[in-house]
Every structure is written in structure tokens, then in C-alpha cells.
Amino acid sequence: MKYKILLILLLSCKILTAQNNNQNTVYQPYIKTVQLYNSAQESSFPIIGLHTNDVLLLGFDDLQGGTKNYSYTIVHCDADWNPSNLSPSEYLQSFTEDRILDYRYSFNTKQKYTHYQLTFPNYNIIPKLSGNYLLKVYLEGNAAEPVFTRQFYVVDQRAGLVAGIVPSNQVVNRSTNQKINFSVDVSALPVQNPYAEIKTIIMQNGRSDVSSININPQFVQGGLLQFNDFQTNDFAAGNEFRRFDLRTLLSGGEHIAQIYRDTANTVMLMNDKALDQPNYTFQYDNDGKFFILNYDGRDPKTDADYAHVYFNLKYIPQNPNDAVFITGNFNNYRLDENSKMSYDASRGNFYTDLYLKQGVYDYHYVLKTKNETDQTAIDGSHFETENDYQFLVYFKRIGSRYEELAGYHLLNSTKSLR
Template identity: 30%
Template sequence: MAFSRCLAALCLLWLFVAGRAEVTDTSQAIFDPAFRSLKVTLDANEFAPPVITLGDPLSRLTVSFDELGDERRFMRYELIHCDAFWQPEGLVASEFLDGFNEGEVEDYEFSRATLVHYVHYSITIPNREIRITETGNYLLRVYDESNPDETLLQARFGVSDFSAGVYAGVTSLTDIDTNRNHQQLGLTVDLQHAAGIDDPFNDLRIVVSQNGRADNEVVLTAPQRVLGDRVIYEHLRPLIFKAGNEYRRFETVSTSYPGMGVENISADTPIYNMWLYTDSPRGAIPYSYDSTQHGRFFVRESSSSRSDTEADYVMVHFGLEMPEIAGADVFLDGDFVQRRFDPVSRMVYNRATGRYENSMMLKQGAYNYQYLTVPSGSLQGETAPVEGDFYQTVNEYTVRVYYRPRGGRFDRLIGVGMIVSGN
């Protein structure tokens, strides 16, 4: 009976996804290479999910980024309301906000005492021009005033009324193995304070992400059962995740001495170079706990209290020593590459050194990263080939609950929950 329920849920999920319209790229991304260090932060809490509480004047979100160079660029931004899959819903601005749907990027500061010059920009939502009136997913698109059709970068965030409670548990006793390579979630959505939801089997969508990754995100369109106000999702195969491994870490907070994970520093060029210790596969090594930021990065300069404008940019060199993997690419994963599989995050195999290599200019700080292997023709990264999968891994799962009644024009975000495995 349990298997039949799981199969039915999977079929519903496949039918729903197969019927979607052509996908627009609405991932969080930087499209202009002059821009760096895109971050979305809620109430100055770098660990909180980027979800504003609707109607709370103290709930504010900041989108920040840098542009390399000495001159301020005149830019504007706009908000786009998106569905649970982050596709634009075609709403007019008056349907989801008061005020204007766009604004000027006004807050900026020039870098101070850095080898690499840059301008630091920030946008705060809500503000005097934009007041959001509906829950849901939002895409913030930034563009040059002189060329509004070309997107420079875009950031994702959510707005919720938190009318639905989210309760979740994580176990390594999964429906496919026990204390081996996977973790399984069980979810309960409490609709006691969410008025008007008469058909949770058809009107709710649940989205579950692991450590902020989008490539292995799971969408549920039907619960296992409903008991009164409680909507239950248990023993569903889509809620079984490969456990992965703890994120790797490095720190570039000082240019005077090597930080964590840094083997060597060189300042003989116009930019500091930092070579990380050469990495190697960890799948055959016993699991070892390490403090984790779940893929985040924090801008920090050890001698400054104004890291946003006084942290320098350094060239960071990554190396992964292992045989080349046939039929697949290896990518860096973490917030610092916006979780995208693209040329910026791709590791290039150097047959002369027997290593995958990548170099990129990053702002001083503390970074989490891992290596994901993406088979040819696939859009999903695998942890097993380089990092391994260990049931003990501390993973952060975020659950988002969306509601759209029959005939509704958009997806409402009515609940958000976060759970860390092992806690």
C-alpha cells in the first residue's frame, strides 16, 4: 500500500512538471562578469532563509553586490512575481504591490584601500518606493538605465504570511537503506491558521531544498494523507536525498598570512593570489564532522569592521587531484557561484598535473564549497564521485509551502520551515 501511494505521488509530480510551459531562466545569477559577490540577506541574519514576513515593517531584506572599477553605474531594478517553480506569472504590478514596480539603485559606496577597486551596491526591500502586498516568490532584476532589456544580475527571495506551520524530521533510516548513504524527510503542514484551504490534495505544492541547492530540489503535489488540519507527507521516495558530505572550507580574511585551507599567498602581481591546498576525493575516507555553513560565504576582512567596502578581491586557485571522470563535468558548488553549473564554476581537467583546476576572483571572507559531478545530459549534480554520501552529514533542509486555489492567478507562499539533520 505504501509503495502504491509513493508511485501515485511520483506520477502526479511527473504529470505536473511535464505540463509546464517553456522555462525562463530565473535562477539567481550574475550575467555581467564585472559584477561579483551577490548576496541576499534577511534582517542582517546571514543564516536565515531570504523570506520577508508580509506586513511586518521590521522584516527587511537586502540584496548586495559589487561592480569592479572606479565609477558608479546608474542602474535600476524591478520585481517579478513568480510561481512555485520560479516562472513569471504575468501579473501586473498592482496585483502584488503598492507603489512602483521599479526603483533606482541608490545606495552605493566606493571601496577603500584595496588593490582591486570596486563599487558596493545594496537594495533594501521593502522601501519607500516598493511595498509588497502579496506573498509568493519574487525575482529582483537589475539592469543598466541605458539598456533596460539586458539583465546584469538577478536575485531570488520570498514573501510569506507564515499562516501554515511546517514541522519536519530527518532520519537515516530510509525506505531504501539504513544508516548508509541517504537521508529521508517526513513533513507535516499545519493549516489550522491558514484560512480557506478546502482541497489540500490539489491546492498545495511543497518544495524541499537541501543546503540551498536548486538542482536536486523536490516538488510534491500530493500528500500521503490529510488528518483534520494536518497535511502529512511521509514515506515518499522524492523525500529521500543523497546525504553528501560536509562542505569544504577556506578563509581569505587576511592577505598577510594564509587562512584556513590556504597553502600559499603571493602578492607579486596587481592582485593577491591564494592557492588552496590541493583537494582529493573523500568517498573512500571515513566520515568526519566539520563545522559547516551549508554552502554559504561571508565577506570578512580580519582588520576591518567595514568589510563590505574594505575587503579586497583576491585570485583563489582551486585544485582537485584525481583521475578524469569520463562522461561528466565537475563543478564547484556554493553560494559564491550562485549554485549554477556554468563556465565560471566548471573545473577544467589539466592532464599535465592530473588535477581539475579553476581560478576565480573572490572577495575576502569565509567560504564553503563542494565538488558536484554532473553527467553529460543531466541537470543534477552528484556528490558521490568526489565527496561521497554519508548518512551522518549535517544537512540543512528548507521547506516551502505554496497555495493556489482552483482558478487562482498565482502561487501564494504560506509557510516556510527549516530543519538541520542531526538536530
Template identity: 35%
Template sequence: MFKKSKQFLILSFLCIPYLFFAQQENNNHNQANHIRTIQFISDSEFAGTPVIKLGQPIRITFDDINGDEADYYYRITHYNFDWTPSSLYKNEYLDGFDEVRIITYENSFNTLQMYSHYTLTIPNEDTRRLKVSGNYGIEIYNDDDEVVFSRKFIVYENITRVIVNTKRSRDLNYINSKQSVQFEISSPNEILRNPKRTIKTLVIQNNDFKQAITDLVPQFTIANKLVYKYDQESSFWGGNEYLAFDSKDIRASTVNIRNIELKDLYHNYLYTNNVRANRRYTYNPDINGNFVIRNLNAQDNNVEADYVWMHFFLECYEPLNDGEIHIYGNFNNFTLDDSTRLQYDKERAIFYTKRLFKQGFYNYKYVLLRPDGTIDPGFISGNFDETENEYMVIPYYRAPGARYDRAIGKGVNNSANITN
């Protein structure tokens, strides 16, 4: 009995480091406070977690507001579908090598906030190409091997055809508040055999991977097509159009900025927002949570766009039940932290916060973070089936005996074309 217990304890201690490592690898590292405005740019899109075609170049840019020209390095890792590290060796997914210093950077010019602007482009003379498709993560770290931020991205092979449609919910309880994603995956190859074991799918709304659906299996097969015609299982809350502000000229008020102050930096004060959940839907074009850096008076937005303190105000009388209200958007990869949390002013009966943003056009909205860690995106904004959202479906394939999950296609649809 003692021998078995001893063996169990030894195995437990051996497993703990692996489980901890897998859990750490599964999550993005906390972003250092001096690292700002991270953009992951490809030829066709930019987003917090971009989806790029195999062989397509990518570019990562970020600012260090310490402005001291610090040295930063990058490390690339390949992951399985569930974001656990794959069993591939580095030379199996990377042509060349990583853990190399980022050599392209320049300092800000004519700005109140000094910063250094860094650019990493892949391929380069060290990292020549990514060999395989699938999930990837990149870590940026400093001379002390401290990770200052990390990001995920997906590389896909275009070997399947993915047709995506957006439908109104068939459940009458949600017909006015949810949008259902239905899709088909077709391929002339043999990869669609035994799909319930070899095929996985990722369904994303507005490039927000934190709300993605990952557990769908094909309902039936027609010839070489896998058909997914779910309703509630593949439905998302419709949400509402994002709010926006434009700080392209930080010295002038705009339609959403009520007044301006110059202290150490410029401070822009937004008009007070209200709860929209109890109002009717109103069409307001947005860019689905994204942002664009721009300075009206600059020739190079990368280094001439200044930083400004944006002040947010929200009037909300709904009971939060120990929840927290946060501003939410792709400006920080849809992350909720202390910089996005609103405080409550009892005297004015208003929620408020301020956050440092680089000049540009930004989408944002307010969400409720519940005590159990779940996010309610419609608590403040409401949920409407008319809302314009973009949906993306990515199928993954693992052949019998294979050691990693391949991303084998991409399909996109916009709910502006929603049907019953």
C-alpha cells in the same frame, strides 16, 4: 484543409513569443562578469534565494569591479509556484513602483581591486512594500536596459504550522547515504480543504533551490493536518560537509592556504583536495555552503575587503565519462559556469582552477556536471547519512478561482537531529 493549416501556423507564431518569454522568465539571467559578491540579506538570514516573512525588510548588496560608479536600476516581478509569471498586475503585488535607480553606493577604500559597492533596501521611498506572498524575482539592469544579474526570493505568510523531521532512508540500499524529509502542515483555517488540488510544497536542502523537490502531494489527512511521510520520494543525497577557506588576511597563510603571491592582486593557493567519496565520514563543522565577507584589518568590510584570486587543486583519478568538475557553493548562488569549471593538467595529473573572491570565509565543494546537464553532488565528496544538512519546507496555496500562489508558511529542520 489549407485554411486549417493556415490557422494553425498563425496560432503557432502567436504562441512562440509567449513560450519563449515564459521560459526566459523561468531562469536566472547570466551574471555579468564585472558583478561580484551578490548578497541577499534579511534580518534573520542571508542566502542566494532567501525566504522572508511578508512585511520583513530585505537588502541586496553587490560589487561592480569596474569601479566606475555606473547607474543600476531594479525591476520586481511576481511568479507562480513553478516560476512562470503570475497574472497579477504590478499594483496588485507592489505598493509604490520599481524601475528606479539604486542611489546608495560607495567606492572601495585602500584595496588593490577597485570596485563600487551598491546597496538596495526594500522598503524604500519608491518601493514601499510587497503586498502579497509568493515567489518573486528581482532584476538589476544598467542604462542600456541590459540585465547584469537577477535573483529569486520567496515571501511567505505565517498562517500555517509546518513541522519537519529528518529520517534515515528505509531503503537498505540508501540507509547510509540518503536523508528523507517528512513533514506535517496544519492550519485552523479552511485553506487545507481539497489539498491535492490547492496545496503545493517546496522542499529544499541547504537553500540550494536547484536540487529542490516540488512534486509531493499529501498522503493522508488527520483533522486539520496534512501528513507527508514519504521515503524515497522526499529523500536527498546526504552529501558531505563543505570544504572551506578563510581569506580574512590575504597576506598570511591559514590552515587551508599553503602559499601566497602578490601580482596585480593577491593570489592565494589552497592545499590540494582529494576525493572523499571512498573514505569514511569525518565530522567537520560548516555553514552549509554559505559565505561571510570579512577583512581582519578593516572597519567596514563592505568597502575595505579586497579581492583575491583563489587557486583550487583537486586530485581525482575517477573516470568522468565526459563530465566536468566544478566548484560549488552559495558564493555564486550555486551556479555552474566557466569560472567554476576545473581544467586538467596532464603533467601533474591534477585538476585546477582559479576564481576571484572577495575576502571572507567561504564554503565550497566539488561536484560533477554530467553531459546530460545533471549534477552529481556526491561524486567527489561522497554521500553520508551523518552529514549535517538544513532542510526547509514551504507550502503554497491557490484558492479556487485565485490568480496566484500564496506561500503560507515555513518549516525548518536540521539533520543533526536525524532519527531512524
């Protein structure tokens, strides 16, 4: 019986880990370079404390230019990003929607655009409950048809957490995986049944597609919940992200092979190859993030230009129907037609081009076969890889209609918990 229960728990973890509730979606092709982060640090995880002075910064470009009537609202969601059974008046302290009035036109760029910016909470939009929130931006007051959505979090920090990273308990994965053991202190919460009321989600580098959901602690000692099962929370560590530096269009930067400046900007990156070698090699990265920067101007929000960036990967798939995608935080790790690469069988080469704003970008390659999506087949996986792990502790009281976010903690694989 003990082995049957363990098997059920392991299978449940795999199913939950495979879910991807990424609703960071852009619905219009003229919307580019959407960023949402805590204003204290650019490109940081989009989380703020409840009833604190924390502020989120939203920015995006409209390549159609001109001035448009953009509005926004926020929707409270559960841990799985389903709308909570709440009315807006229950989770919003003030108004239910607001206009985006801060905009500026691009200056001295080949690609003309209008940059929109917003900080919140503000006088008009103030969340009064902790939890997951979905930001919707839309035109002409039509909230039913958003031009894009973004996920963010509001935490009421009451749950404590201690975590550590060790090599995998599976011998075959000891050199490639990072196993996480952790405990959650919920003594400050009115928990009656921790198995039914507490849920902890772990995300690798802020990615919902590389995450695990923990609902069954192995041990409960008073208000301390311990999660140290033999096989769960065993993450493939991956490899350091590839990156390129496009802070200037006047000369070559890191991983830039050639720049052509005509009626439009064209950037050819150096050729990539598979990194699935057995030994780890350190390479500085930004854990999948991107930063908008421009050495040739004063304000990259409005004077950074766009360019067609060409990627080439030397890789021969085992099956001609296998697909390769290029992903990163810049496209929300989406595997779709926009991130799918074309294959030239005569050269054994995958290629594509993306229209990107000047800056520094992390990226990596993902292999998708008929049976699975493999994040490490091309870029490799090593226990030594530096990763950030975000811990989100949710609390849903018995009979409550929404989930509270009662704890957030950040663990770096090479540093201490913070």
C-alpha cells in the same frame, strides 16, 4: 493497481526533483559578490514576512568602478518561478521601480570597485502579496536587460508544519541519505481540495537544484496533510562542505597554502582530494554559504580586496570526458564554464582559478558525466552530515491567478524544527 499508482508517484517525484529553476543569475562579468539575505542574519535565506518589519539587504560590487545609474524592480512569480498573471499594481503597494542610491568606492584595495547597497521593502517598493519574487537590477532604466537577478520570498505565515529526519527506507541508502517525513496543518487556510491547492517544496541548504516538490499527501485528516511515503523526500545527505579562510592577505588562513601580493593578489589553496570514504568525519561548515570579511580593514564591504584563488583537486575520472565543477553559494551552484575545472591528465589533477573577494567560503566538487550530474561522487555522502532544510508551503485557491506562500519552516538535521 496500487503498485502502478505508487510507481507513477515515485517517477513524478524524480522528475520534479531534477528540475532546477535557479534564476539567481549574473549577466555581466564586472558584477561580483552579489548577496541578498534577511538583514537579521548575514547570508541567511532570503525570506521576509508579509506586513512585518523584516527587511532584505542587497549588496554587490561593480568592478568597473565609478558611479552608475542602477535601478531595480521586483516581479511576482509562481512556485516554479514563472511570472504570475498579475499586473505590478496588484502585487506592489507603491511604485513599480526605484533607484539604488547607496554606493561607496573601494578603499586601499588593488582591485578598484564600487559597492552598491539596498534595503527593502522601503517607502518606494513594498510587496502586498505573499509568494515568490524575482528581483531585477538594471542600468539606465532598461528593465528588459538586467545586469543580474535574485530570487526571494515573502511569506504570510498561516500553515503549520511538523517534520522529522530518519535514515532512508532503502537499505542501500541508509548510511548516506536523510529521509524526511512531514505533515502540514492547513486548517487556517480556506482549502477546498488539498491535492489541487497545496504544494510543498523542500530545499536542502537553500538549493533549488537539490529539492523536491510535494503535491500528493499520503493521508488527509481534516486540515492535516501527511507526507510520509516510503521512498519520497529521500535526500542524499552529502558531506560537510570544504572551506577556506581568506580574511587576511598578510598571512595564511585555513586551507591556504601560499599568498602572493604583487600588482594583483594570488592565493594558492592546499591540494584537495576525494572525500568518498565510507566513514563520516565531522568538519565545521556554513552549509555552503560565504561571508565577506577582512581582518586587515574596518569595513569589508569596501576595504576587502579581490584575489585570484587557485583550486587543485587530485581526482582521476573514470571517463576522460567526465567534467568536474566547483560550486557553492558564492556562484549559486551553477554548472557552467565559469565553474568548470580543467584537467591535467599527466598529473591526474583538476584545476581552476576564481576571482573572489576576501572572506570565508564554503565549496564542494560536482561530477558531471554523460548521463548524470553526481553531487556526491567526489565529496561523499553520509547520514550524519549536518544540513538545513527549508520548507515552503504554497496555496493556490481555486480560480486564483497566483500562488500564495502560506508557510515557511526551517529544519536542521541535527536540531529541532524552527
